[in-house]
Amino acid sequence: MIPLASLDSRGWWRGQRGALGIALLAGALAAALVLWLIGDMAVACGFVAAALVLAGVAVAAMRLRAPVAVGPAVEHDWELVRSLAESSDDAVAITDRGGKLVCANDRYEQLFGGFPTPPALPLVGDGAGQLAVAGRAAWRDGTARASLRGAAGAIDAVIARTGQQQDFLIWRFLGAAAPTGQVARLLESIDGGLGQQLGAAGVMAALITANGHVLSANAVLRTRATGTPEGTIVDEDLARFLSEDPGGTVRFLAEGASATPLRLLQIPLGDDPDAPILVAMVDVDNGIAGGGAAEDLEGLLMLMPFGVALVDREGRFTQMNRAFARAASVEPGATPTYPGDLVVREDKAAVADAIRRASGGGRPMDLAVRLKDHPDEPVALSIAAARGLGDAAVLLSLKDNGEENRLKREVAQATKMQAVGQLAGGVAHDFNNILTAIIGHCDLMLMRHSPGDSDYDDIQQIRANSNRAASLTRQLLAFSRQQTLRPQVLQLPDVVSEVSNLLRRLMGETVTLEVKHGRDLGPVRADPGQLEQVVVNLAVNARDAMLSKGTGGKLTIQTRSVPIAEIRRRGSDIVPLGDYTALDVSDTGTGIPPEVLPKIFEPFFTTKDVGKGTGLGLSTVYGIVKQSGGFIFADSKPGQGATFTIYLPVYAAAAAEAGTAPAASRPAPRQRTGDLWGSGTILLVEDEDMVRAVAERALARQGYTVLAAENGEAALELMQGVDRPTLVISDVMMPVMDGPTLARQLRQAHPNIPILFMSGYAEEQLRRSIDLDNVAFLPKPFSVQQLAEATRDVLVAQEARGGS
Incomplete structure (x- = not known):
C-alpha cells in the first residue's frame, strides 16, 4: 500500500x-x-x-x-512503548485521536481494576468529568493537569499531547496506590460477611480515605446514613451524612435532631498520612456487652478481626481484644499492666518511647518487637494516636507473623539445602573421576599379582577403601538427588522382606523387630536397592536411639495404604492429593528434641559423638525418597520415640507392567568374565587424563584398538581419514565440546553408531539434556571389569539390532 x-x-x-x-x-x-x-x-x-x-x-x-502534504507514515512499535511504560512507577495510558486506548501499563490496570479508556475511569464524584475537561485542554494546549480522587486516595493526572503528528495523548496518574493486603481484604469483607456480623451486633462500619471519602460500608451504615436500604454512600464524604451539635454529639443527618447519638471509633491502617481509616459507629444507648460507653467500646474491639488494644495517657492497657491477646500469648484474665510487659527487656524502652510520642500526637509508626514468649520470632507492633476514644490515648495493633516467619524459614532452609546439594553434586562428580582412576589402577595391578604376593593384600586394601569412598560419594549424590537410580515397579513388602533378616542381625539381642504389612497395597516405582538403603539407615538410627536408653526397645516397620484424609492433614500444598503407599519406621527410643527435629535431614548434622556418625544417613534417606517422587516426615515426642513416615505415589501403569520391566527396557544379561574379549576400534573421549589412561589400558587389554582424545574437537580431528569406529565411549561433561554434541556430529557421518556415555553425574539428570536414541550410560566410578562388561553389552545390543 x-x-x-x-x-x-x-x-x-x-x-x-x-x-x-x-x-x-x-x-x-x-x-x-x-x-x-x-x-x-x-x-x-x-x-x-x-x-x-x-x-x-x-x-x-x-x-x-490542494492536498495537504503530510509526513511519511509512522509505524509505532507498541511493544517498545509498553516496555517503556512498564518502567514507570506511575500509571500510564495512551489514547489516539479517536479516543481509543492503544497502550497501558500494569500499574494502570492495578489502579483502575482493568483497562478502562480515559476519561471514563472509576473516580470519586465528578472525577471522570474533570478528566474529560483536562483531556480537551490537552488537545488544545498540549498539556493539562487535574486533581482527582480515587478509591485509594488523591490522584494527580498529567495529560500531554504527543506523537510525530501530535495525534496521541499520554495520560499519567500519580500519587495513588491500589488497595492491597489488609486494606484490600477489609474492602471486601466490610461489604460482605464481616459487615453482616458487625451489623447484627449493632455496629456500623466503613472504610474511608484520609480525606473522609467512603471506600466501603456495611448495609446498616448505608441504611442509617441515607434513610433507605437501597442508598449508597461509596465515594461520598462521610461527614456529609453526619451532624454535630454544639455539645459535640454526633447523629445521622437523615434521622433528624432527635436521632440516637453515635459514638465513633477511628483506626488508621498504617503510618502513611494518606492511609485509609477504619471507622466504626455504635449508638450510645445500644447496650452492647451490658451497656455503657466502656462496654460498647470493648464489644466493638472484640469484633475486630485483627489484634487491637487501647492504652491510656499513663501507658496502661485499657482494652484488649481476643486477637491481640492471642497474638501476644496473653492468658485469659492475665492482662498485663503495660505494653512493655509483653516484650523482651531489650525492646521495652523502644515500646515505651513510641507510646509516649504517640500519646502526644506524634505520627503513627511500626516497630519490630520480640515477645517474651517468642523471643526468636519478631512481630510487627503498630502504634498510633487514638482519636475520639475517651480515656484511650494510643491504639496498638499487633500482627501475628508466626506463619509468615515459618514460611520464610522454610524458604531459607530450602534455598540452603539446594545450594548444599549443588555443591555436593559437584564435589561428588570430581571425586568420582579420582576414584575411577584409583580403582582402575588397582584392577590393573591386581592383574599382575596373584593371591599370596606381598603386594596383593595392600592393593586389595587400597581398592576396598576406594569403594568405601565411592559409597560416600553415592550418599552425597543421593542427598543432592543426583544419583543414578534404576527404578522398577515393585511392592514395598517385598523390599522390607529382603532386608528383614539383615535388620535382625543389626538390631542385636536387646532390640525387638516387628514387621507389619497392610492389605491391598498399591505398587510403587523406585530403585529397590536404594529403598533397602533407606530402610537400613532408618533402622540403624532407631537402634542407636533405643540403645542410648540402655534398655533396648522395639522397632516396628509397617507398610500400609494411605487414606486421602491423612494426605489432607499433611497439607495439599506439601503432599499433592493422590494415591500413596506408606512405609512407617517407629521406635521406642528417646525421641527427637523439638529444636533438633527441623535439622535432622540436613547434611553433616548429627547428634552422635565425634567419630560415630557422618551426618549423611538421614540426608541420604531424604534425597532417595525425594528423587523417587515421594515424601518423608518425622514425628516425635521427647521420651516417646520417633516415627518416620515415607509416602510413595502408587504407580498408575503398574497393571500393564505386572511388576516387571518390559523386555525392551531390561538390561542385557551380564557376560561372563571369559566372554569379555572383543575386537574392533573404540573412540575414547575423556578430558581427565588419569581416567582416560586407565580406560585406554583396560580396553586395550580386552583386545580392542583404542583411539583416545581429550575432548570433542580433538576427537573429530582424530576421526578425519579414519574408518567408522565400532563404538564411541565418551564423557558427558567436557570443555570445548561436550559428549552429546560430539555424538550428534559423529552420527551425521556415521548413523546409528553405538555410544556409551560415562559420567560422575546422575544418568537421570543428564538424560534431560541428551536428546539421542540408543545410547548407554556407565556411572563413575567404575572398575576395569565394569567398563569391559558395559562395552560388551553395548556391542551385543548393537548386533541384536542388526549392526550398522
Missing part, C-alpha cells in the same frame, strides 16, 4: 498550471474569432476579460482544494 504522503503537491500543481494555460489559450482564440466575424473590438475584449476572470476563479478554487 502506498502512503498518502507519496503524492507530491508540486507535481499536482504542475498538472493544474497546464490546464489553466489551455483555458486561457481557448479564451484568446474565441476573442480573435469574434473580432474577425463581427469586427467589434469591444466585444472581443469582453471575451478576453471573461476568460481571465474564469481563470482567476479556477486558481482560487484549486488552491482551496
